[in-house]
Amino acid sequence: MPRISAWEGPVLRSVVPVVEASRHVETSRDAVDRVARWMAYEDFAPPDGSIEGPFDFGPRPDAIIDATLLISSLNFAYTDFESGERFETDYLGRTWADAEALYARIHQAHLGDTPIFDGGFLASVSRPELGLIFEGSIEIPMLDERVRILNEIGAVLVERYDGCFHNLVRSCEPAAYADGNGLLERLTSEFPRFNDVSDHHGRTVVFNKLGQLCLWSLHVALSGTGAFAIRDLDHLTAFPDYILPVALEAMGILEYTDDLSYRIAGQELIDRDSDEEIEIRSHTIYATALLTDAINAIRPADRQVVIPQVDFRLWSTYHAAFPTLRPHHLTRTTMY
Numbered sequence: 001m002p003r004i005s006a007w008e009g010p011v012l013r014s015v016v017p018v019v020e021a022s023r024h025v026e027t028s029r030d031a032v033d034r035v036a037r038w039m040a041y042e043d044f045a046p047p048d049g050s051i052e053g054p055f056d057f058g059p060r061p062d063a064i065i066d067a068t069l070l071i072s073s074l075n076f077a078y079t080d081f082e083s084g085e086r087f088e089t090d091y092l093g094r095t096w097a098d099a100e101a102l103y104a105r106i107h108q109a110h111l112g113d114t115p116i117f118d119g120g121f122l123a124s125v126s127r128p129e130l131g132l133i134f135e136g137s138i139e140i141p142m143l144d145e146r147v148r149i150l151n152e153i154g155a156v157l158v159e160r161y162d163g164c165f166h167n168l169v170r171s172c173e174p175a176a177y178a179d180g181n182g183l184l185e186r187l188t189s190e191f192p193r194f195n196d197v198s199d200h201h202g203r204t205v206v207f208n209k210l211g212q213l214c215l216w217s218l219h220v221a222l223s224g225t226g227a228f229a230i231r232d233l234d235h236l237t238a239f240p241d242y243i244l245p246v247a248l249e250a251m252g253i254l255e256y257t258d259d260l261s262y263r264i265a266g267q268e269l270i271d272r273d274s275d276e277e278i279e280i281r282s283h284t285i286y287a288t289a290l291l292t293d294a295i296n297a298i299r300p301a302d303r304q305v306v307i308p309q310v311d312f313r314l315w316s317t318y319h320a321a322f323p324t325l326r327p328h329h330l331t332r333t334t335m336y
Contacts (some may be wrong), residue, residue, distance in 0.1 A: 015281075027283050040295045071099075
């Protein structure tokens, strides 16, 4: 059976040894095949930009690029680690939660003439200023870390790209990988915030969740207009976060040890870079790639899907059920 190109990329190559050595998480091939036999007949969200997001940043591609890069830089940790309360905000006549609450506050700041996309502003933004921009039902979690991230990113944008995210994007090849000049390669090499890797017993494991999601978001937003498109979508993997493992475990694809299941159910913190956390994320990437292959083996040649489409199918369904129906693992990290 032909396999997706992502198996040859650095992310999947790096997680396979973790999967093979795992002690806390397993991937069930039988469950992958079982799920593929019905999921293959579903419609998947197209990657061509035909789905509109909830907030309009205008028709200019540069503004959309700027918004997408800023959102991607801050897209993590929306639940208070002590209270379990979610970050929410009221905007445009409704209440938004989690990532959509972040998007809403960025949209409101942009329309209110806060120079939220300007590298100079980001390089100097203070904690009180950012707290006001992201005002909501609670203080947005990890506010100090968000300030640090934006200060670092802003400084690089000012130094190298005339203060603009879109200048960075325009200077890269429109691809994840292009001999070092692909957008994903540049994001992870020039901005520590996107360099999402872990050390697993002396071996580097590459995840790059936010960087890959950024490329996918840009492609979905702009490819339909002809302004920008990622040419190697089949090299992208799943975006290993909190919700995807919930979906895969609920479907029987991921299996946890009793101890890990108990800790997740009890909302105990799973340390960043612990064996358990690395295994959860590695199996998430591995299992989603297997599922994509199994789905494509059933679908006709003109209806093949890429991993991010399967990722979105899982995330969108199970995110709606969070947090009341099934808890996710809880890790304090800026990477997802």
